[in-house]
Amino acid sequence: MKPETTAECRCCPRYHEAVELVGKRWTGAILYVLFHGGQMRFSEIANSVEDLSDRLLSERMKELEGRGIVERHVSAGTPTKVSYELTDKGRELAPAMAELKTWADRWLE
Amino acid sequence: MKPETTAECRCCPRYHEAVELVGKRWTGAILYVLFHGGQMRFSEIANSVEDLSDRLLSERMKELEGRGIVERHVSAGTPTKVSYELTDKGRELAPAMAELKTWADRWLE
Numbered sequence A, B: 001m002k003p004e005t006t007a008e009c010r011c012c013p014r015y016h017e018a019v020e021l022v023g024k025r026w027t028g029a030i031l032y033v034l035f036h037g038g039q040m041r042f043s044e045i046a047n048s049v050e051d052l053s054d055r056l057l058s059e060r061m062k063e064l065e066g067r068g069i070v071e072r073h074v075s076a077g078t079p080t081k082v083s084y085e086l087t088d089k090g091r092e093l094a095p096a097m098a099e100l101k102t103w104a105d106r107w108l109e
Helices: A013-023 A027-037 A042-048 A054-066 A094-107 B013-023 B027-037 B042-048 B054-066 B094-107
Strands: A070-074 A082-086 B070-074 B082-086
Touching: A013 A027, A013 B013, A013 B027, A013 B094, A027 A042, A027 A054, A027 A082, A027 A094, A027 B013, A042 A054, A042 A082, A054 A070, A094 B013, A094 B094, B013 B027, B027 B042, B027 B054, B027 B082, B027 B094, B042 B054, B042 B082, B054 B070
Parallel strands: none
Antiparallel strands: A070 A082, B070 B082
16 A cells, blocks of 8 residues: 655645734734724724724734734823834735735636 | 714725635645645645644635635546646735745744
8 A cells, every 4th residue: 555645845834824814804904904004093993994893803903913013002192092003024914915905806706 | 073084995805805715724724735736635635734634624625616716626437536726716826825925934933
């Protein structure tokens, strides 16, 4: 009996992590909005992603901040204003997102 | 009271669909392996993606076939051999995946 064939190329763990990070429910949409909107307040992000609840948006923003993809700014003054912005790490996802957008425009209805 | 600010750029539904399709658990890894492996048998794909159960792989392959991203080939002869290959639609995800790999190599540990 022949040994089970093993393909030479195994999936790379870093790539796997990246694709599941970006592809997590709502995360891709939030990143898209931040790419185009620059520094944005919570309510602006919420208004730009249809059907996303505040609870889930808040959860995702914490995750993205924890991963160093998004930076949270708190203004001086009362009341304080909280806004969010992509870090360099986050902005460098732009080429991948742009390629995916090109694919989507070509292949999805 | 000022009306709630609405960002000008809303997330595009096609892009949203694409990022969640590709980012669905294991799908990114399966696509990566098929990009590099060409036409592959089920067991070869399974062996190339660590920790992925046959049950989930089978589910994902059906989804990818249903979306027109993967083609299933059944050979003549006994026993029949089943293999899978990316379609043009699937292969055109390569640039997005390559950009994501570049990002992962740079930013993830």
